[in-house]
Amino acid sequence: MDSAATPLAQAVDASASAWQPHIIAFVCHWCTYAGADMAGTTRRIYPPNVRILRFPCTGRMSPLFILRAFEQGADGVLVSGCHPGDCHYVQGNYFARRRFAVFRALLEFLGVDPRRLQFSWVSASEGVKWARVVEEVTQGVRDAGPISPWGRVQDHGRLALVRFASPADQAGRRPGEDERAPVLAELRRAASELLSSGRISRLIGYGESSLPGKIVPVFLDNVADASVLAWTDGCSANLAAYLPAAMRSGKVGIIVKSCDSKAVVGLLQENQIRREDVVLIGVPCTGVRVNGRLASKCFNCDGQVSPLCDLSAGGARPAAAAMGVQVAVPPDVRDADVGYIESLPLLDRWNFWQNQFARCLRCYACRAVCPLCYCETCIAEKHRPQWISTSIDGKGNTAWNVVRAFHLAGRCIGCDECSRVCPANIRLDLLNRRLAIEVERRFGYRAGQDAVASPPLASFRQDDSEEFIR
């Protein structure tokens, strides 16, 4: 067939001469779809750049659909649903509002122009509003210009601009070696006791590896092995990552630092472990070292044994706060880096992250080490449909890192294991931290605090802020 005769071929000619914004709209069947019908019935003329995809509810729209739309070359995405209180399914739009608030923050942090991702509430009777929203969104996307190819660095020269201030190594507490010996003795004693009494059939702890000074996780089944246990400032691994699998073979004891115990809270919250089947041995922690430096997560951590723990190894240190002493909590040093990235222009942000993601090997070490990445089948391995391209290219790597970060929003407890194990040194900790800040600021929620709390993305408040919605 002669391709020149097709309307699309003609349209291509037109688009070659003048770029037209390409916008995908995810709309709710009950409100905005009918509102757009109303705009048609009343012949409200609006720009022809929006392509509508109909959903039963905004709650059905996975934010990851937005990612796919951008991957497929959309210059902008509009999400539109029912006004708060009007949801046909009672509360779907409230959940959607939370999910999109977080996802939007993530994309903006990655350097996506916020004009490209917009939200509105348009009811079935608001044909006029729909026409106006399309006009405004189209104009916004037009101003933002054609989207840069997804998953590619734009201007390599500008990468040099990104320079993190290195965290002040001297600041904060230093690991106190003198405190460690009694703790280790206590750990070994507790381990022998638990294993010999049969209270647990396996203990997860830290041990020396064959490399000098290198600490690895160890799984002890026999009392005799208790001497293998180690406790040094190299014990950074979050052992909670091994917990769900280990628990399939009986009751398990586990050595947890302050940060690890938050992960245990997350696992309890999400029904991955049964509290009665695990014995938590808390260790008072003075901080761990990563690459010879005090880990960022340790700066504002008091290292206290969590009240959740069944046993405490030498942790007779009452919390300063419990004694009525005001302790100034040093700021999270990761916040400085997050703030620095946010201070960069969008393009620099985009380039920085694309450069980071370009290094990703898709080894999934970040996933393997994360205590909250416990899914039977990770979405990265899902086919039909394939959510995340398995290719090690810009698109696939960006998709994986965005999905990973979004799936941990409101759940990540900030142990930074992902960035520690990343062989490509991708700053995954900053992505996680940015979303943790967003979740705390918006929903007043901090992950890993309360095992019976409802996760922030699985709950809502009717008055959640919606400043980003038209």
Add this chain to the structure above:
Amino acid sequence: MARIGVFVCHCGENIARTVRVGDVAQFARRIPHVAFSTDYAYLCSSPGQKILVDAVKEHGLTGVVVAACSPQLHEPTFRRATIQAGLNPYLCEIANIREHCSWVHHDPAMATPKACHLVVSAVERVRHARPLEPIKVPVTKRALVIGGGVAGIRTALDIANAGHPVVLVEKQPSLGGNMARLSETFPTLDCSQCILTPLMVEVARHPNIELLTYSEVEEVSGYVGNFKVRIRKKPRFVREGVCTACNACAKVCPVDVPNEFDMNLSWRKAIYIPFPQAVPSTYTLDAARCVNSTLESKSGYRVLACERCASDCNVKAIDFDMKPEIVEREVGAIVVATGYRLLLGEQAEECGYGKFPDVVDGLEFERMLSASGPTGGEVRRPSDGKVPKDVVFIQCVGSRDPRHGVPYCSRVCCMFTAKHALLFKHKVHDARAYVFYMDIRAGGKGYEEFVQRVMEEERVLYIRGRVSRVLSRNGKLIVFGADTLSGQQVELKADLVVLAAASIPSSNGDLASKLRIPADAHGFFQEAHPKLRPVETLTAGIYLAGAAHAPKDIPDTVAQASAAAAKGMELFSKPMLCREPITSQVNEAACSGCFECQRVCAYGAIERKEIRDRKGELVRVVARVNQAMCEGCGVCTAACRSGSIELCGFTDDQVFAQLGALGPLPAAAAR
């Protein structure tokens, strides 16, 4: 291998004017998996549907895309045609190229590619669709009618006469609504109460109607055919059925309260009946006004300061211990007939309303005219009880005024003002009546003739123009206005000013939220389609009647009420309802059992399923969807991190395929 057929409709000129339909059909042929495409003037016509049916058979199509108007209109039509062709109806997809394309764009060079895009997206959706079987559910053959005005009464009677039980809920102590307040009705001038009260009595005596007055709908759950309703019955402290309405209690009651039924122009007691013909004929003790103001105290500790009503009641009908009662009913259909009230806002204030007692609104004047009103039908002005000689009627007070009132026309004011002027002239023979109007809108049977009669026979002076303000001087009201026909300023002395205030819906947004039906910017409930489905809402099984939908006169209200009843009866005529099979399904193998889906489900449709090995040992716990309870919103699917829940009809596969097809234009053209 999918073989999809694409059918592009011209809709006469509606689509073809801006979308080059032939090009769209030609384009469709180039989409992979499309085996056939064509265009036709009116696909919804029978020859149009025949083209579809024949093509499916002839070309062995496995799916159908119809590019036409909104699926809200003809999706059922084309789904039926698809069934006729031997395909599953869920393998038919509509590409909305009229409402979403040809009607909202001018330029064919832009609208045509957009239409192509919508078609290719729909093709992808069908290609990845799975055949679905409708879920059959039983219908509860009982209706709930909310509102006991003339609309609610008519609906309830129609449904009840057809043999189905009806629950009629009214907020006030009596049925009747605003119509009971009216004196005469235009244009025939029959007495409003004389035609309404027989219906009210019929409702009360009807064996199929359960009348719940002084009650409000508190919660509605469920879906078409199977709603569950919680109704709060406020305590009236007088036992219904025992009270004989002898008025002995009111005679001794020491508290005087303005009577709302008479628009506060008269007084009633704290124990009262709104009007003599009230239904039910039971007195109500207004707990907020009774001397024993702590009647509803929760502590249970109460001292009665006054028991005069109870001691004077011969039948001992008064019960101070009455508590609010929650009534739960299962119904299959709901009719919303909550009516209207008047907007007395900025405009009314400019006309002196609230400042001068002799400026009254339309409903107040109705009571002043009514034989059962506070003056027994004699027109006497509220300030000094004198018979007014000069009365100025002002129309469009708040209506047709987007800046200070509402933008719409309240539809009944032209007519009731003419009626008011006529009735007033009949009652006060030497009086003069003036009407300020913007336009006369008398579009109804016998309406124009009525207005002409008022102008010509009754010699009511109609002045075209608006009133700027009303002042009071020497016991007279001075009305300043403009006569836009003569271009002169007008200053009239009046004894009484009657405002035709705008009608606004009486329900606040609360009921819309409870019922999950949309309302427009003014709070009027939204119909499913302005022409074709004027009594239905977008929520199946919920219908509209009367002024809750838009301002309406009595004939239109009654017509719509009967229509809503007919819609309910249509629902009840089937033994089983077919529900859309749009429900969620869990892939148990991939589920990690975090139960985030359970947390977000509003319907409690997610259950825990234990997976055990051969020895009976618990291996893991996964989520399972109870198909009967799932409403198909899909909130769970987006909550599932591993993508282990699918919503049938809106699968991830379909969405991704659509997004893939909706790449920017050059990529799509490269196919």
